[in-house]
Amino acid sequence: MEKLAYFDSSHEMPLEIIMAAGFTPYKILGDVHQSNDPADKYLSSFFCPAARSWLTEALTHAKEWAGIVFAQGCNSTNRHYDIWKVHVQTPFLHWFGVPLLDSAAAKKHYRVELQRLISHIEDHFHIKITSEKISEAIGKSNEIKKKLQRLSAFRYQKDIPNRDYLTAMIKCLTCPVDEISAWLDSEIKAWNAKPAFPSGKKRFLLTGSDITYVEWMDTLDDCGIRIVRDDLSIGERFFATLIPNKNDPLESLLEYYMNIPKPATRPTIQKRLDYLYKALGETKVDGVLSQNVKFCEPFAYDSVPVNNALKDKGYKVIHLERDFSPAADQQLANRLAAFVEMMEEGNNE
Ligand code: SF4
Structure with missing residues (x-):
């Protein structure tokens, strides 16, 4: 089956229309291992490096795709x-104008945008x-989401390296749905059979910019951190809620995409906090790791009020800015290791 690619800075693209x-x-x-030189001919290096990497990928691989849909995401990248x-x-390029708000007018606009996308395709x-x-595509999407909910729950109980979770998420966002569904069944069995959660590791919730490469997840493991909850788009935001079953499938999509947990690119901060509080209420964690990739303004700006609100509730929170690079960042690793050590000292007092 041919690929129809999409640019999406969070989880805004109604995949079910493509399916x-x-x-x-x-x-x-993108690919963190490839130089961003092709994109840097057109975008300054102070733009989000993840988005520059996506442009690099498109400049190199667009001819392999049936087309590209560009979903309105963050204000830092919309004009890209x-x-x-x-x-x-590319033979087909479409701008999918996702509304920022969830008012009655925004819902009306969203429906028009869905219909415009369908007609263009x-x-x-x-x-x-x-x-x-x-409707059939919605059924398949929900099947994947339910399987991801089961799979991700093992992170708390079992020895699941951080990279395995991100690898599963990336596979679900890039491979044919039927292939993924069967693969998830086997992963659920495999993760269930893994040893118990390692006693030397700390459980963390991860928030902030999306992580797009596994090497960064390895750094967390090296620092004794296991991510057991998150609110990322390449993560829980993708499968936290199911698409409702309504008579009109466009109404189902509209309701789903307007009510999924919010990223920093969508108002309001309170709505974003609501999901974090819910996750933290459901799952006991040792700490919260908040981060943004360099030049990601939406998550950098949001991190101050979000992290202060979490600290006010008594959670131990660390915020980091990271490079877009697969190379181990020793300074960042030192900060994380020191944070984990402080936690252990606090527990022993
Ligand atoms: S990492 Fe930040 S700046 Fe880059 S696309 Fe995502 S939200 Fe936008």
């Missing part, structure tokens, strides 16, 4: 669309995206 059109939704995630329009060679590829096909 209903008969394509594999492929989230463009103008650069993609001019420089990325239908006209360009000469296909029909029926309500039945969208």
